[in-house]
Amino acid sequence: xxxxxxxxxxxxxxxxxxxxxxxxxxxxxxxxxxxxxxxxxxxxxxxxxxxxxxxxxxxxxxxxxxxxxxxxxxxxxxxxxxxxxxxxxxxxxxxxxxxxxxxxxxxxxxxxxxxxxxxxxxxxxx
Amino acid sequence: xxxxxxxxxxxxxxxxxxxxxxxxxxxxxxxxxxxxxxxxxxxxxxxxxxxxxxxxxxxxxxxxxxxxxxxxxxxxxxxxxxxxxxxxxxxxxxxxxxxxxxxxxxxxxxxxxxxxxxxxxxxxxxxxxxxxxxxxxxxxxxxxxxxxxxxxxxxxxxxxxxxxxxxxxxxx
Numbered sequence: 001x002x003x004x005x006x007x008x009x010x011x012x013x014x015x016x017x018x019x020x021x022x023x024x025x026x027x028x029x030x031x032x033x034x035x036x037x038x039x040x041x042x043x044x045x046x047x048x049x050x051x052x053x054x055x056x057x058x059x060x061x062x063x064x065x066x067x068x069x070x071x072x073x074x075x076x077x078x079x080x081x082x083x084x085x086x087x088x089x090x091x092x093x094x095x096x097x098x099x100x101x102x103x104x105x106x107x108x109x110x111x112x113x114x115x116x117x118x119x120x121x122x123x124x125x126x
Numbered sequence: 127x128x129x130x131x132x133x134x135x136x137x138x139x140x141x142x143x144x145x146x147x148x149x150x151x152x153x154x155x156x157x158x159x160x161x162x163x164x165x166x167x168x169x170x171x172x173x174x175x176x177x178x179x180x181x182x183x184x185x186x187x188x189x190x191x192x193x194x195x196x197x198x199x200x201x202x203x204x205x206x207x208x209x210x211x212x213x214x215x216x217x218x219x220x221x222x223x224x225x226x227x228x229x230x231x232x233x234x235x236x237x238x239x240x241x242x243x244x245x246x247x248x249x250x251x252x253x254x255x256x257x258x259x260x261x262x263x264x265x266x267x268x269x270x271x272x273x274x275x276x277x278x279x280x281x282x283x284x285x286x287x288x289x290x291x292x293x294x295x296x297x298x
Binding site for chain 1: 133134135136137138166249250251252253254255257261264265286287288289291
């Protein structure tokens with residue numbers, strides 16, 4: 001598994017296209033099961049939001065994904081470095097993204113973090 | 127020795143901070159700063175207690191006034207977390223005051239007394255949202271304290287989705 005992270009609009013998708021040249025499934029609107037056969041999924045933080053809204057267990061979905069599609073490239077924004085949100089649903093989402101992202105990072109051979117389009121390998125190697 | 131562990135929400139900073147003190151063979155004190163108010167705070171406290179179980183920590187709750195802590199010899203300290211301590215100090219009276227100097231004094235005192243002082247703190251400055259004045263003050267003072275602590279620290283470690291990165295000093 002490969003994880004690509006960083007803030008919004010830092011060049012994560014462009015990095016994936018340049019390095020892996022594969023199709024990217026949009027986690028913001030894709031079918032949940034299609035992720036299990038995808039090469040790459042983007043917006044995993046939004047996928048987490050949709051899973052919560054759908055009443056699914058984010059941790060067990062993510063664990064199943066790490067197990068059953070272990071070559072997946074996951075693009076996920078860093079969203080946790082702010083003020084604790086006022087809305088309970090936003091707080092829950094933020095925490096679930098943190099936990100799911102940590103699970104993906106743990107199961108990834110390589111983790112890349114981008115800022116200003118510049119990649120830093122923070123786990124494993126490219 | 128002093129180590130600062132910083133990160134966002136649920137990024138594995140507590141787990142890493144606890145791990146740093148795994149190999150410490152003296153006594154270990156956990157300073158909890160979160161006021162157990164409301165269901166979510168209770169849940170968070172429960173989760174953290176479970177994480178610390180069997181790791182040999184004594185726990186003391188200290189919501190404000192770090193400088194009052196008097197430590198016996200040969201102790202390591204894990205303080206969690208600066209975000210809560212700052213909020214407790216800032217918003218305890220009706221009038222908001224800047225507690226930076228008081229908090230730094232408390233940290234300096236702990237650093238002198240402890241064999242190893244580990245502080246968990248929060249990066250709250252990167253959501254780009256314009257909040258009302260009080261929250262912006264909180265973000266600014268949090269940043270000031272994080273910078274001051276990092277000057278005092280030997281190591282500053284940032285956690286990103288569970289991955290520790292050395293910003294200053296080295297990984298432990």
